[in-house]
Amino acid sequence: MMMASEDEVSLLVIVVDVNPIWWGQQANREPQFTLSKCLDAVMVMGNSHLVMTRTNKLAIIASHCQESHFLYPCKLWKFGDGHGDENASTSGDGKYELLSVANDFIAEEIKNLMSRTEVKGNQTDTLLAGSLAKALCYIHRVAKELEAGQEMKSRILVVKAAEDCALQYMNFMNVIFAAQKQACDITGGLYLKIPQKIALAQYLLWVFLPDSDQRSQLVLPPPVHVDYRAACFCHRNLIEIGYVCSVCLSIFCNFSPICTTCETAFKIPLPQVVKSKKKKLKPST
Amino acid sequence: VALTAAKGVLRVQLQCKNLHEYLKELSPEILDRLYNHPATCLAVYRELPPLAKNYVMRMLFLDQPLPQAAVALWVKKDSEKDHDQCVSVLSGLRLWHSQQLQGGLQGNILNPVFKDNLRIALLGGGKSWADQGDSLGPDRHARDVESLDKYALERWEVVLHFMVGCPSAAVSQDLSQLLIQAGLMRTEAGDAPCITSAGFQFLLLDTASQLWYFTLQYLNTAQTRGMDLVEILSFLFQLSFSTLGRDYSVEGMSESLLTFLQHLREFGLVFQRKRKSRRYYPTRLAITLSAGVSANSSSTAMGATPGTGDSGFIVVETNYRLYAYTNSELQIALVALFSECLYRFPNVVVAQVTRESVQQAIANGITAQQILHFLRTRAHPVMLKQNPVLPPTITDQIRLWELERDRLQFSEGEHKYGLYLQCIYSLCLSFILQGLGCLVWQNVAHRVIVVSPQGHGEVKRFWKRQKSHT
Numbered sequence: 001m002m003m004a005s006e007d008e009v010s011l012l013v014i015v016v017d018v019n020p021i022w023w024g025q026q027a028n029r030e031p032q033f034t035l036s037k038c039l040d041a042v043m044v045m046g047n048s049h050l051v052m053t054r055t056n057k058l059a060i061i062a063s064h065c066q067e068s069h070f071l072y073p074c075k076l077w078k079f080g081d082g083h084g085d086e087n088a089s090t091s092g093d094g095k096y097e098l099l100s101v102a103n104d105f106i107a108e109e110i111k112n113l114m115s116r117t118e119v120k121g122n123q124t125d126t127l128l129a130g131s132l133a134k135a136l137c138y139i140h141r142v143a144k145e146l147e148a149g150q151e152m153k154s155r156i157l158v159v160k161a162a163e164d165c166a167l168q169y170m171n172f173m174n175v176i177f178a179a180q181k182q183a184c185d186i187t188g189g190l191y192l193k194i195p196q197k198i199a200l201a202q203y204l205l206w207v208f209l210p211d212s213d214q215r216s217q218l219v220l221p222p223p224v225h226v227d228y229r230a231a232c233f234c235h236r237n238l239i240e241i242g243y244v245c246s247v248c249l250s251i252f253c254n255f256s257p258i259c260t261t262c263e264t265a266f267k268i269p270l271p272q273v274v275k276s277k278k279k280k281l282k283p284s285t
Numbered sequence: 286v287a288l289t290a291a292k293g294v295l296r297v298q299l300q301c302k303n304l305h306e307y308l309k310e311l312s313p314e315i316l317d318r319l320y321n322h323p324a325t326c327l328a329v330y331r332e333l334p335p336l337a338k339n340y341v342m343r344m345l346f347l348d349q350p351l352p353q354a355a356v357a358l359w360v361k362k363d364s365e366k367d368h369d370q371c372v373s374v375l376s377g378l379r380l381w382h383s384q385q386l387q388g389g390l391q392g393n394i395l396n397p398v399f400k401d402n403l404r405i406a407l408l409g410g411g412k413s414w415a416d417q418g419d420s421l422g423p424d425r426h427a428r429d430v431e432s433l434d435k436y437a438l439e440r441w442e443v444v445l446h447f448m449v450g451c452p453s454a455a456v457s458q459d460l461s462q463l464l465i466q467a468g469l470m471r472t473e474a475g476d477a478p479c480i481t482s483a484g485f486q487f488l489l490l491d492t493a494s495q496l497w498y499f500t501l502q503y504l505n506t507a508q509t510r511g512m513d514l515v516e517i518l519s520f521l522f523q524l525s526f527s528t529l530g531r532d533y534s535v536e537g538m539s540e541s542l543l544t545f546l547q548h549l550r551e552f553g554l555v556f557q558r559k560r561k562s563r564r565y566y567p568t569r570l571a572i573t574l575s576a577g578v579s580a581n582s583s584s585t586a587m588g589a590t591p592g593t594g595d596s597g598f599i600v601v602e603t604n605y606r607l608y609a610y611t612n613s614e615l616q617i618a619l620v621a622l623f624s625e626c627l628y629r630f631p632n633v634v635v636a637q638v639t640r641e642s643v644q645q646a647i648a649n650g651i652t653a654q655q656i657l658h659f660l661r662t663r664a665h666p667v668m669l670k671q672n673p674v675l676p677p678t679i680t681d682q683i684r685l686w687e688l689e690r691d692r693l694q695f696s697e698g699e700h701k702y703g704l705y706l707q708c709i710y711s712l713c714l715s716f717i718l719q720g721l722g723c724l725v726w727q728n729v730a731h732r733v734i735v736v737s738p739q740g741h742g743e744v745k746r747f748w749k750r751q752k753s754h755t
Contacts, residue, residue: 044407044408047407047408048342048407051327051330051331051406051407052331052335052338053331054331092413093405093409093410093411093412093413094323094402094405094406094409094410094411094412094413094414095323095405095406095407095408095409095410096323096324096327096406096407096526097414097526097527097528098526098528099406099407100409148666148669148670149669149674201346202346205342205343205345205346206343209339209342210335210339211335213335214335214336214339216361216364217336217360217361217364217367218336218339218359218360218361218364219358219359219360219361
């Protein structure tokens with residue numbers, strides 16, 4: 001088995017749902033698993049990924065209700081390096097320096113993010129589709145800035161807290177189709193609902209750390225039944241049977257003569273007039 | 286350096302062990318002591334096959350042994366061979382042990398020293414690797430990354446220049462001694478050292494591989510210098526994980542480690558303003574040392590590290606013309622090892638790869654594979670965009686020229702001719718064929734038999750017996 005070549009870059013982007021309302025409610029439900037515990041597990045996962053190979057890259061995006069913010073890497077750093085301010089003091093312990101700098105930075109950033117955003121309302125959904133779009137743009141940018149002769153594999157890990165929200169359906173589907181064009185390995189994705197949240201780190205390391213090559217070798221949780229129901233474009237309800245515009249493929253729950261997306265006019269189908277057939281009498285012999 | 290007598294022609298083949306091969310040769314006690322430092326554990330971990338890395342990660346946070354049968358279930362049916370390979374790699378490096386579980390089953394558990402130190406490297410805790418230099422305050426004479434790169438390149442090129450025989454290159458006694466011990470140069474009674482065939486091959490490697498090979502040689506002589514192998518190896522790994530452009534303090538380093546630091550300064554792996562400076566800067570060469578560790582992995586590895594002068598400058602065309610965009614004497618000398626230089630301009634050298642020049646290089650002990658590796662790792666970025674990097678005509682032809690030399694095989698033999706009578710000839714032949722197995726060649730028409738030197742005595746005795754009978 002060949003060792004991974006040094007000119008293959010593996011980029012992992014982790015999108016974490018940090019909606020403060022959901023996490024606040026969670027703190028009352030299960031005090032032993034809070035947002036900081038979740039982020040600890042995510043950081044262990046990120047550290048493990050960075051340590052695997054010299055050329056591995058990492059990005060972490062926090063998905064908040066009002067913005068998506070990059071927790072790592074920092075915009076100001078020289079691209080791709082984990083080198084921050086050279087005068088930054090390190091942790092003073094045995095942690096690998098690169099990881100120390102990264103972890104400290106992530107902790108600072110999430111603190112700033114949570115303290116500066118004012119939360120209104122009690123929606124528990126976040127801008128997940130927007131964060132995914134940002135992740136895809138970042139991947140695209142890294143791919144363009146590779147050195148000559150380097151190839152890149154990338155994957156996105158989404159750690160989702162709150163339940164799904166059908167309002168974002170269309171945005172989600174757009175993002176996923178964009179990703180499919182960009183990176184064909186999206187069809188090799190894994191979904192896991194974690195029964196014991198406190199063991200998040202173990203699930204992350206066992207199931208999500210291996211990259212696409214190793215996934216073909218390891219035994220991983222089987223695919224779960226996916227709700228493939230589409231949401232109608234007029235009410236955002238999930239429907240099983242509906243009407244599809246033949247021009248732009250938008251889905252509606254009720255027939256309407258004009259498609260609202262592409263403004264094509266459709267004729268109302270009339271019942272067909274059936275001509276009666278004259279039966280030929282067989283000549284009796 | 287291994288000497289292989291291939292078909293009667295002595296060819297010195299440069300062989301460089303990778304990290305795992307090197308570690309497997311160390312005694313278990315030294316290995317366990319080595320794993321006592323987080324940097325070593327990280328370096329060893331990075332060299333594992335990808336599947337083994339996942340195994341280690343899964344077991345890193347377990348304090349109980351896992352049944353071997355359970356671990357075998359982690360892989361799918363058609364990856365069982367990979368699983369077995371992982372098991373042998375992990376056991377060979379003493380990264381995990383077998384332990385009996387309650388109930389009699391065999392279990393696997395990670396080497397506790399390795400486990401603790403890898404956890405520390407990943408999560409924190411434990412002792413700091415080295416004093417981070419905070420106590421010294423900011424450096425008034427701070428060096429930036431570019432000047433560090435320039436320094437490293439200069440120092441390493443002095444070593445290479447010395448090997449090629451440039452009179453202006455001067456190195457310390459220690460270093461020239463090391464080169465001789467490594468088999469890269471040889472010296473005859475009092476003369477200045479001159480390069481060997483292995484040295485030629487060494488010159489064509491990429492910088493990271495050269496450094497690693499050199500380091501291995503240095504480590505082999507460490508015991509004789511009175512240095513502690515574990516100490517300097519741990520320090521080397523620590524260097525390879527340090528941050529470029531950051532200074533570190535020499536606080537707390539032992540005497541032998543400080544001597545080692547001076548040697549590293551000479552090779553260009555660290556920069557120190559003065560011998561007695563309290564701080565040092567690792568250069569890019571030290572940090573890419575770990576890249577050379579897997580030097581044997583694949584011949585397509587680019588290996589070109591930016592800033593070390595290895596960034597590509599050679600363009601190879603399908604008409605066997607070679608354009609080297611450099612004015613470094615060393616690089617030009619290297620290109621001239623296997624090609625004929627035609628023109629030289631201020632910024633480019635035009636050369637032609639010919640049958641004579643390649644076979645001349647091969648006569649010096651360089652292999653076609655090494656020439657191609659050299660061309661690939663110094664390929665100009667324009668060349669890197671095409672796939673494959675080198676034109677197939679060129680790679681095939683260079684290999685064919687190498688094989689041409691092997692069309693003839695030389696074996697030593699003793700010539701026996703003048704067997705006047707056909708019956709005596711066939712008698713001799715049947716005797717030899719019966720059991721001696723030393724026949725090298727025979728010609729019925731001229732009644733000539735050639736036997737190997739070992740069989741010569743036997744055949745001679747037989748011949749004398751026959752002569753006395755007839």
